[in-house]
Amino acid sequence: MSEIINHAFLFDATRCIDCRACMVACSVENNIPMNKTRIWVAGIGIKGEFPKLESASMVYHCMHCAEPDCLSACPVGAYTKRSDGPVLYDPDKCIGCRYCMNACPFGVPHFDYDKGLIEGAFIDKCTMCPQRIDVGLAPACVATCPTDALEFGERADLIAKAHARIQAHPERYIDHVYGEIENGGTSYLILSHVPFTELGLPEIGSIPVKEVSETVMGYTIPFALGWSAVLSAVAAGVHLYNQKNEKRSSAEEKLEDSK
Amino acid sequence: MKMSLTIQPRFRLPLIVWILLGLMGIALVVALVRYAVGIGPISDLSNSYPWGFWISLDLFTGVAIGSGAFVIASIVYIFELKEFQPLTKPAVLTGFIGYIMVVISLLVDLGHPERIYYMLIHTNHTSVLLEIGICVMSYLTVLAIEFSPVVFEGIKKDKWAHFIHKFIIPFIIIGVVLSTLHQSSLGSLLLIQPTKLHPLWWTPILPVQFFISALAIGLGMVILESTLSSRYFKRGLESHLLEKLGKAIPVILVIYLISKFGELLWAGDLHFLFSSGWMGILFWAEILIGSVIPMIWFSIRRLRQNPNALLTGAIILLFGMILNRFNVSWFAIQHPDPITYIPTFMSNVKYIPTLPEMAVSIGIFSAGILAFGLAAKYLPVFDNEPEKTQY
Numbered sequence: 001m002s003e004i005i006n007h008a009f010l011f012d013a014t015r016c017i018d019c020r021a022c023m024v025a026c027s028v029e030n031n032i033p034m035n036k037t038r039i040w041v042a043g044i045g046i047k048g049e050f051p052k053l054e055s056a057s058m059v060y061h062c063m064h065c066a067e068p069d070c071l072s073a074c075p076v077g078a079y080t081k082r083s084d085g086p087v088l089y090d091p092d093k094c095i096g097c098r099y100c101m102n103a104c105p106f107g108v109p110h111f112d113y114d115k116g117l118i119e120g121a122f123i124d125k126c127t128m129c130p131q132r133i134d135v136g137l138a139p140a141c142v143a144t145c146p147t148d149a150l151e152f153g154e155r156a157d158l159i160a161k162a163h164a165r166i167q168a169h170p171e172r173y174i175d176h177v178y179g180e181i182e183n184g185g186t187s188y189l190i191l192s193h194v195p196f197t198e199l200g201l202p203e204i205g206s207i208p209v210k211e212v213s214e215t216v217m218g219y220t221i222p223f224a225l226g227w228s229a230v231l232s233a234v235a236a237g238v239h240l241y242n243q244k245n246e247k248r249s250s251a252e253e254k255l256e257d258s259k
Numbered sequence: 260m261k262m263s264l265t266i267q268p269r270f271r272l273p274l275i276v277w278i279l280l281g282l283m284g285i286a287l288v289v290a291l292v293r294y295a296v297g298i299g300p301i302s303d304l305s306n307s308y309p310w311g312f313w314i315s316l317d318l319f320t321g322v323a324i325g326s327g328a329f330v331i332a333s334i335v336y337i338f339e340l341k342e343f344q345p346l347t348k349p350a351v352l353t354g355f356i357g358y359i360m361v362v363i364s365l366l367v368d369l370g371h372p373e374r375i376y377y378m379l380i381h382t383n384h385t386s387v388l389l390e391i392g393i394c395v396m397s398y399l400t401v402l403a404i405e406f407s408p409v410v411f412e413g414i415k416k417d418k419w420a421h422f423i424h425k426f427i428i429p430f431i432i433i434g435v436v437l438s439t440l441h442q443s444s445l446g447s448l449l450l451i452q453p454t455k456l457h458p459l460w461w462t463p464i465l466p467v468q469f470f471i472s473a474l475a476i477g478l479g480m481v482i483l484e485s486t487l488s489s490r491y492f493k494r495g496l497e498s499h500l501l502e503k504l505g506k507a508i509p510v511i512l513v514i515y516l517i518s519k520f521g522e523l524l525w526a527g528d529l530h531f532l533f534s535s536g537w538m539g540i541l542f543w544a545e546i547l548i549g550s551v552i553p554m555i556w557f558s559i560r561r562l563r564q565n566p567n568a569l570l571t572g573a574i575i576l577l578f579g580m581i582l583n584r585f586n587v588s589w590f591a592i593q594h595p596d597p598i599t600y601i602p603t604f605m606s607n608v609k610y611i612p613t614l615p616e617m618a619v620s621i622g623i624f625s626a627g628i629l630a631f632g633l634a635a636k637y638l639p640v641f642d643n644e645p646e647k648t649q650y
Contacts (some may be wrong), residue, residue, distance in 0.1 A: 096370015
């Protein structure tokens with residue numbers, strides 16, 4: 001196995017049979033409690049009339065964005081983006097503000113609402129199983145998938161593979177690989193036979209949602225300095241003007257008195 | 260201060276104080292339960308609604324209504340309109356107490372309140388929340404310094420009060436800069452949600468709109484808080500000063516309305532005004548109550564000169580502006596459903612704040628009112644007070 005520079009998943013919705021083995025595998029691998037999960041398999045139900053039925057399901061976990069919005073939003077820097085793909089979360093830094101949950105356009109990070117101060121309430125999300133990929137294994141969800149709906153590998157290779165699959169079966173797929181450009185590119189690529197919005201994926205352009213927020217934040221320090229200068233100048237100006245006026249009026253008073 | 264020689268048979272607290280203490284007690288119990296078992300059992304917050312009532316009321320509204328302090332401070336100290344001096348101390352006190360309330364409520368809302376100081380040691384410079392956190396902490400310090408002369412006067416350390424007063428201008432300027440930053444940054448907090456916040460509200464100039472509306476809210480709060488405290492503490496009302504403040508409100512609101520509708524026009528979002536169902540109604544309600552009606556109201560001299568009408572106008576203005584804060588931080592944000600994962604506007608994921616959740620906010624608010632009352636009673640907050648009234 002050659003060295004992978006940028007890990008990614010490829011999910012093919014036409015292959016997913018909604019068996020949810022990935023959810024189980026993930027929970028076992030990462031020791032997730034029974035009432036929690038890092039993966040959702042979201043079914044959109046069965047459509048059509050018997051015998052012509054159609055269904056779709058979507059395996060949902062962290063998209064591992066190239067430019068993560070959670071990372072941008074976190075006030076204490078609890079998120080990191082590894083150069084080879086995974087977006088990781090450090091519970092030792094987290095203050096539990098839940099701003100990352102607001103920032104993530106995919107609604108991925110989730111919070112321990114059932115934990116008090118002593119147990120400690122943290123954010124949890126998919127980690128791309130670094131303990132496995134570091135030794136050359138695929139993440140648990142991918143390794144367990146019985147239909148190869150989930151695949152894992154080098155991002156560029158998977159994109160090429162996805163496009164090749166669309167070209168081989170143009171009647172089967174929507175001609176788009178979700179995640180190739182969405183939100184600045186994600187490490188979770190999706191092929192589908194139904195519109196992506198029906199799978200519950202948001203419509204996002206190629207610009208990460210954090211863009212405007214980060215641009216505005218960039219102006220903070222220059223603005224603070226400039227505004228301080230302006231206010232000081234105004235305060236000094238007004239003060240001098242008032243002093244001058246006072247002097248003049250007192251001088252005029254004296255003048256009038258001497259008359 | 261002369262001792263009151265009225266014979267009191269036993270120590271009695273007014274009924275209102277008992278009620279406030281009771282509400283505080285309930286909030287304390289709820290907070291303890293929350294610390295023991297987590298946020299989930301006492302609130303309706305969920306992975307779809309990570310922020311709810313506490314953030315909208317305590318953070319967004321709390322900070323907004325604390326803006327009176329910096330508005331009055333800049334009028335009096337930067338523009339040297341000394342006639343407004345009598346309004347300064349109560350406004351700074353309101354701001355100081357208000358910001359303490361914000362911090363206390365955040366300590367309930369945060370998952371790890373004991374780590375709040377991490378904001379100072381692990382800093383992520385792209386985070387708007389970090390800026391707000393640091394600004395609020397610093398501004399709280401500045402407000403404490405601005406208010407300290409009153410405390411020193413109260414404990415008869417006039418020299419210390421005089422000393423602080425000598426160096427007050429730099430602190431006022433720092434305070435105004437910090438206020439500008441975090442009042443506008445509350446708007447920036449939502450910039451990261453362009454796909455979640457309804458396009459009637461999401462705009463890159465949200466921070467500018469937040470700052471302009473904070474100015475109007477500040478003036479409204481000064482009118483409200485001066486009028487109410489003059490009634491409760493039975494002291495003279497500076498109605499001529501409040502009338503002048505009222506005059507400035509329409510000017511600010513016109514600029515605000517231009518920023519609101521100008522942006523919608525610029526972004527080509529005008530069609531959302533009449534095609535967004537509930538969202539459109541909320542938007543129009545906020546614009547009418549918070550901007551249009553107060554703009555007309557405060558333009559009418561006869562209404563400005565009547566203390567009752569002035570108070571009513573301020574309440575209408577504040578109500579509409581608070582609706583705006585609730586809209587941007589709660590009502591107009593779409594939340595993905597974690598089960599079906601179909602993003603929708605407030606439809607399939609429900610969030611209804613629970614009673615304990617509201618009890619926390621109400622308790623903290625009661626503590627604020629009580630603190631204001633105590634400070635007003637025992638510290639020289641109001642200048643040249645008429646004779647103290649006994650209750």
